[in-house]
Amino acid sequence: MKTSKPPVVLCFSGLDPTGGAGIQADIESIAKHGCHAAPIITANTVQDTHNVISYEPVNATLLLKQARAILKDMPVSAIKIGMLASGEIAEAIYTLFRQYSDIPVILDPVLTAGGGTSLAKKNLIDAINTLIIPRTYILTPNIPESLLLTNTKSNPESAAQLLNKMGAKYVLLTGTHAKNTDVIHKLYLKSRSQKTYKYKRLENEYHGSGCTLAASLAALIAQKMEPINACQNALDFTHKALTYANALGSGQLIPNRYV
Template identity: 50%
Template sequence: MISVNPPALPVVLACSGNDPSGGAGICADITTISSLGCHPAPVITALTVQDTHNVRALLPVESKQLLDQATAILEDMTVAAFKIGVIGSVENAVALHRLLRTHPTVPVVLDPVLAAGGGTELASATLLDAIRTLLLPLTTILTPNSVEARRLAPEGDSLNACAMALLERGCQYVLITGGHEPTETITNSLYGNHRLLESFHWPRLPNSYHGSGCTLAAAIAALLAQGYTSHSGPPISAIVRAQDYTWRTLEAAYRVGGGQWIPNRLFWANPSQEPEGFNPRP
């Protein structure tokens, strides 16, 4: 029997760019957040011209438009988590700083998208500085890949040193993903409290994927919104489950263009692909 008044789903406010290929950005956020049992509230930070090969153009929205979108949602809904992807401009970083400062109890997952998979730069030197000074101090979980970690913390002479520098800049936790490293197995490393907390090892899959970082960050945000965290320790359960979900989306990925493969964020909806023991609803 269907309840007349079913409980509301947790709301995740996702600030990202629009990717017309549907592989990354706000489309990846919406599908991931919905797949994991939350309600996505998408806020567009930029329009892009891109396909599965590369980004051809980045067109940031005006900072007032970004704030107006987010404010309308926050005045109407209780937001349980923020997810931030492509920022687009220094002005948008300033706007996000203002937004996050007014909601200090809401967890923030920041995926610092600095370049497209095809190599196009998506963050200038001034935007990098703005991310370091304005957004990292307000970030709950930062999810850079190893290339992004080195760019955000160039003073570090190793990934461990980069992670320590990012924690010093104010992030509560840093999850550095290892897909770009020349290793047979992918190692993702979680840092917090001035030390390495845990390393996670995942089998390397054979293809290149469009939107894997967006998927991971959005999954963490959704699971934080669902309550997968501890008041006495780091949100290990959300991070572990989000990595498992992301790996499964890549394992079930498909190719619709001539470039990178697209993670199948609704893999569980196909009975022929549904893995044993995976429950998409936390």
């Protein structure tokens, strides 16, 4: 019996040796949603479940050759971007956008590791703002990332609205860093809040929650799901993965993306 082919999601992410975040989180989440991940590594990292110790960006020219080979050979339905690692990599990916402008881009702006290590120098933030965000269909920043990208001091809502104005069509502002009893996520379109999603706050810290969310969202968008429902489904999946997360190291828990 002939079955339909799974949509392909092209992923740009760092390699996390713990398997909690980065490219492995992408592959697991995308597969769980019935899509096929085409993974391209942006950086090799040294990290554990506590923090990123160091990282090395890959060669941007090699990355671009990898991506072009996939895009010429496979029908890519969505692009998911996580850790970019260098301004040169951001510029390389931008050149792809100019040729493949019809493919929706889901951007998880990975600027800081869960343990606090900075993963983005200023030239990378500038490149993200000028080259990547204007081509982004759905941006998924947490509150600190939204403030850092916009150089906004304390107002996440204003930051989300500004990110819309900078070119991101949808901004899903995640609320785990706020002090609310429940976690409140908000989806913005045209600088207006379109939908609020509320979840019970979990007591632990997790390694790869943002990667899980953005990869899930990319898979759902690849299947032509409408953005408001795609965000709901991706948030549901992520919350469940965190609820059943495993303490595989002595630091942050690893999401269980198989439940």
